[in-house]
Amino acid sequence: MVRRRVSSGAVWESRYGYSRAIRVGRQVVVAGTIAVGPDGEVLGKGDAYRQTVEAFRIVERALGELGGSAADVVRTRMFVTDISRAAEYGRAHGEFFQSSRPAATMVEVSRLILPEAMVEVEADAVLPARRGGRSAGARPPVPAESL
Numbered sequence: 001m002v003r004r005r006v007s008s009g010a011v012w013e014s015r016y017g018y019s020r021a022i023r024v025g026r027q028v029v030v031a032g033t034i035a036v037g038p039d040g041e042v043l044g045k046g047d048a049y050r051q052t053v054e055a056f057r058i059v060e061r062a063l064g065e066l067g068g069s070a071a072d073v074v075r076t077r078m079f080v081t082d083i084s085r086a087a088e089y090g091r092a093h094g095e096f097f098q099s100s101r102p103a104a105t106m107v108e109v110s111r112l113i114l115p116e117a118m119v120e121v122e123a124d125a126v127l128p129a130r131r132g133g134r135s136a137g138a139r140p141p142v143p144a145e146s147l
Helices: 011-016 048-065 083-097
Strands: 003-006 021-024 027-033 073-080 103-108 119-126
Touching (some): 048 083, 048 119, 083 103
Parallel strands (some): 073 103
Antiparallel strands (some): 003 021
8 A cells, every 4th residue: 555644844753753644545644743833933832722723734734735634534632731721722623623523632741842832733534535635524724813
């Protein structure tokens, strides 16, 4: 079976030998993703909601490059540094996945790879049996002004 890989360009991908996402057949697995910009700086420092949105935007871009969308996600994992802010992380998750409602896990961890990072997300997707294009019912992007 053909294996397709996507890189987001994050320094850790080449340093530690992994891909942002991999597609094998109809399955797509997206690696742990934090809210970082092209400069490697954390986006939305101190803002749990914005960091979650930005991380899921990176996930969504990786899915798109492999022919999928948020609508295809069947499982998410969120690793958070402050579980008392679950409503903020959850609000962002709900905006991306309200219609598809994947199985989801949120776990508190002591820290992430960058001290300013508050959330790291992973996603697994199963693409429908079809040719190319976006999935039916794909979620429209969260507008930047809602942040």
